[in-house]
Amino acid sequence: MSRLYGDPIEVWTRDxxxxxxxxxxxxxxxxxxxxxxxxxxxxxKVSEGDPGERRFWRVEADPGDGRGTYELRFDTAGEGWLLMRAWD
Structure with missing residues (x-):
């Protein structure tokens, strides 16, 4: 079962x-x-010079007490990350 959130998150990236x-x-x-x-x-809704993409990742992540599946979104227009969905 998944839950919808849309919560702002801080993300570190590599490549x-x-x-x-x-x-x-x-x-x-x-x-x-x-x-x-x-x-x-x-x-x-696209402003000049900004393609306004939304980039999504479905990841398996571990907070230290067991793994879960999470959907992350990066909005290029606002340059912000959101946690969109989490699966039990």
Whole structure:
């Protein structure tokens, strides 16, 4: 079962991929990238010079007490990360 969140998170990357993130004051180590995709924003919402992509990663991560699956999103327009979804 998955839960939707949309919570802001802090993410560290290596070679453009998330390697760890902090969510609700806990550090999660990304163990495996399960999937990655890019969604272009609607053309009428794109500002000049900014493609406005949303980049998604589905990752397996470990906060130290067991692994879980998480969906992370990076919005190029606002340059912010969100934790979108978590699976039990």
């Amino acid at each position: 453009g991929q998330p390697v760890q993130f902090v969510w609700r004051d806990r550090l999660y180590a990304v163990r495996q990238v399960l999937d990655r995709w890019v969604v272009a924003r609607e053309w009428w």
